[in-house]
Amino acid sequence: MLFRTRTPDSTVWKRFRSGQDGFTFTRTGDIYEAKVVANAERVVDLFYTMSELMAPAVDVYIYDARSKTSWSGQMIALPDIRDAVARLKVPLATYGGVEITLFTPEDQLTLSPQLELYIYSRSDRWVYLLNSMNLEERASLEERLWGIQSWERAPAPALSDAVAAAAERLSIKSA
Incomplete structure (x- = not known):
């Protein structure tokens, strides 16, 4: 019979995360900038999680590098955007090549x-x-070294279609 005397120190996410999960935080004038680098799934999940801390209505900009299409909208309800991002989490982490920006003043x-x-x-x-x-x-x-971007050599129609559908659901216009 085995007795466990204490809880193990590591959790599953600590064990399998990449060793480079981290961020820089700098200040230029009155603007603070953070850059976060981690594995693809964690970055997409952090984007989703941290979006919850934004204002109730935000401006949004989406750019699909594969199709060279962009959309933008103003004063979009945050729950709607978070729902769209939640639906895109897996294809975003798998393929990349899409920029999503949420912003307020x-x-x-x-x-x-x-x-x-x-x-x-x-x-x-x-x-x-x-x-x-x-x-x-x-x-x-x-620094990550990027040669030819993966979206330039590998089409991902499922991601492009999902991004276009999300933009349509959010009723944002092509920019």
Whole structure:
């Protein structure tokens, strides 16, 4: 019979996460900038999770690098956008190549086509939120080397169709 005397220190997500989960946080003038780098699934999930902290209505910009199509909308209800992002989580993490930006006069949250998360804000509240999500603040992040972008050589019609359908559901216009 085995007796467990204490709870193990590591959780499943800590064990299988990439070793590079972290962020930088800088200030330029009155604007704070955070850049978050982690594995694809975690970055997309962080974008979704952190979007909950935005204002109840935000402006949105979506760009599909494969189809070279962009959409933009103003004062879109945050729950509608979060629903659209939730539906796109798996194809976004799988294929990349889509930029989604949510912004207000105070904050901007951007998921880049390379699946990196950028946050621009007039306050430093995001540094505390990122730390609370077990991301490590670093002086600099390892640069990812990108050759030919994956969306330039590998079409992903399922993702492009899903992004177009999400834009239609949100009633946002082609930019």
